[in-house]
Amino acid sequence: MSKKRLSQLSRSIEGKVALVTGSASGMGRATANLFSDEGAKVAIIDRNASGVEESVKEITDAGGIAKGWVLDLTNADEIPRVIEEIVAEFGGLDILINNAGIGASARIQSSRFEAVWDKCFAVNLTALHRTIRAALPHLQKSGEGRIVNIASTEAFGGSAFASPYAAAKHGVVGLTRALAVELGTQGVTVNCICPGAIHTGLTKVISDKHKDKFAHRRVPVKRYGLAEEIAHGVFTFVVPGASYINGATLMVDGGFSIQNNGSSVMPE
Ligand code: NAI
Numbered sequence: 001m002s003k004k005r006l007s008q009l010s011r012s013i014e015g016k017v018a019l020v021t022g023s024a025s026g027m028g029r030a031t032a033n034l035f036s037d038e039g040a041k042v043a044i045i046d047r048n049a050s051g052v053e054e055s056v057k058e059i060t061d062a063g064g065i066a067k068g069w070v071l072d073l074t075n076a077d078e079i080p081r082v083i084e085e086i087v088a089e090f091g092g093l094d095i096l097i098n099n100a101g102i103g104a105s106a107r108i109q110s111s112r113f114e115a116v117w118d119k120c121f122a123v124n125l126t127a128l129h130r131t132i133r134a135a136l137p138h139l140q141k142s143g144e145g146r147i148v149n150i151a152s153t154e155a156f157g158g159s160a161f162a163s164p165y166a167a168a169k170h171g172v173v174g175l176t177r178a179l180a181v182e183l184g185t186q187g188v189t190v191n192c193i194c195p196g197a198i199h200t201g202l203t204k205v206i207s208d209k210h211k212d213k214f215a216h217r218r219v220p221v222k223r224y225g226l227a228e229e230i231a232h233g234v235f236t237f238v239v240p241g242a243s244y245i246n247g248a249t250l251m252v253d254g255g256f257s258i259q260n261n262g263s264s265v266m267p268e
Helices: 003-008 026-037 049-061 078-090 113-142 163-182 208-218 227-238
Strands: 017-021 041-046 065-070 095-098 145-150 188-195 249-252
Touching: 017 026, 017 078, 017 113, 026 041, 026 049, 026 065, 026 095, 026 227, 041 049, 041 078, 049 065, 065 078, 078 113, 095 113, 095 227, 113 145, 113 163, 113 188, 145 163, 145 227, 163 188, 188 227, 227 249
Parallel strands: 017 041, 017 095, 041 065, 095 145, 145 188, 188 249
Antiparallel strands: none
């Protein structure tokens, strides 16, 4: 196989401009770091100001190019303004990773249910379409535009007390699929990663003991995943060679979602 043939569909994102939301922490931060290591210029967006600063410093200290924007993604008017600033700073936008999200749990009968639902949908679903709509003209100009939305294994199942979260994450998959069809001819692919249980800021509240117990019972690889392991899944979708992957949902969950729960009836 000639070099030229390989280079037409490369696995390099060198020189691309990538925006990662929620990149002050967890898998967003790991994704921003990986993209920078792979040669991309990275826009860090998060509502956590000190985290944005740390994230940018981590990348620039390692020799990468990054700039941060402190933004609460529930602020609809600010999203287009920040995207235009990113494009002015880096000269375009090729990759959008909709990663920012919050945990949300409330019993359906709870008096706080409505407030939890609204906040969860604002961050975990509504902010995604707003960011996509603001970024789209620039992603189209790229010619190799990439959108990756971060959903969850809760997009394909449900847990008690997590109905707002599960409903919003099911919505992320629906948004991904509909836009993949709608934008199919516009030079932009839209895909989705469904992480399983991952060590991040979101799961810090769960004790190590509970994490171990859960992982041993429910996850074939018997452990929580690392943020960087999600970042590598995301990377797979954004390389130029991923041009025919569109509307896909990739479970990155150590096998959690495909394991039968009953004990095996087959001899070892
Ligand atoms: P994390 O808490 O470490 O990082 C999330 C980041 O999003 C934080 O830096 C936070 O400040 C930012 N953020 C939250 N709301 C925001 C807003 N309104 N505006 C701007 N930034 C905001 O959590 P993690 O786990 O890295 O979460 C990333 C994504 O992964 C989320 O969408 C989450 O729902 C999803 N996920 C996480 C799983 C896990 O086990 N950690 C499992 C499945 C999905």
